[in-house]
Amino acid sequence: MQRHPKRLGVWPAALVLLLSASSARAEPLRFFAAGDLPYFAAETEQLRDLFDTAEAEGTPFLIHVGDIKSGSTPCTDANLKAVADLFRVRAVPVVYTPGDNEWTDCHREGAGGKDPRERLARVREVFYGDPGALRLDRLGVVRGAGADAADYPENYAFIRGGVLFVTLHVVGSNNGSEPDDPAAEAEFEARDAANVRFLRQAAGLAVERDASAIVIVFHANPQFEKVRPARGFVRLRRALVELMGVYPGPVLAIHGDTHRFKHDRPLIDPATGEPFRRFVRAEVPGSPVVGGVWISVDPQAEEPFGVSEMYPISRDRLME
Secondary structure (H helix, E strand, C coil), rough: CCCCCCCCCCCCCHHHHHHHCCCCCCCCCCEEEECCCCCCCHHHHHHHHHHHHHHCCCCCCECCCCCCCCCCCCCHHHHHHHHHHHHHHCCCCCCECCCCHCCCCCCCCCCCCCCCHHHHHHHHHHHCCCCCHHHHHHHHCECCCHHHHHHCCCCCEEEEEEEEEEECCCCCCHHCCCCHHHHHHHHHHHHHHHHHHHHHHHHHHHHHHCCCCEEECCCCCCCCCCCCCHHHHHHHHHHHHHHHHHHCCEEEEEEEECCCCECCCCCCCCCCCECCCCEEEECCCCCCCCEEEEEEECCCCCCCECCCCCCCCHHHHHHH
């Protein structure tokens, strides 16, 4: 597996310093998130409109939750580089986590019949091997401990105004779990375990340093609507429940995958059978509906997470 240098810090010492330097009680924070875009050329132009508007309104960074192409279009380096270039020219850093269409589903005939692991290596190289693509250094991101930092560069954390942001590599198509494919299953098992380790590290640090809130960013809907999720999401769901028992503050999960805007409390407390009030989910809309969500974080408010939809202000390019 290709290893990426730990250019952006060592977990957890660097993040401890960041939390110590930031206010434990965050000032209200507002940022923009989108995903499951662009699937078509017209959507690329609309995504630019979304990002332009968000930057004009002062978002400190942009979040993209993955699926930068449709699952039935070829998985090519050119496609990855085109989206990386779209991110590269933004005025603010882009917090990007991969979706299944970028690599997991590339074995499909319509996607080119490619090796998913080879495509995953290319995703990591294009987006995380080139610091200029996402400019995460501006956020002071740090990655996991030991080999995890090099093996999973897409998992990172940063602090903004006392709020801890964490990305996890969780994708659709059962999170890449395929018990009948030994290579796929080995990749899934290792990545799934790394996700859980990273989330536990983040939870411990958030408690130790009294972070005002935690925002977790990943691609897939881990089947929140099901009591018993598919195998690929079991450990993540357990880890989220574990997080709620460790960290006493508000938690927001931002994801995509099902292409429908959602704003709710979907995580069930197994001890009560009721939703955790402190856990909120915001799912971004996706193709063919082009839009995104504004998130505001105010841990002192009765509702710590404000969520509202936004759609392109300009559709003129679609008519050209």
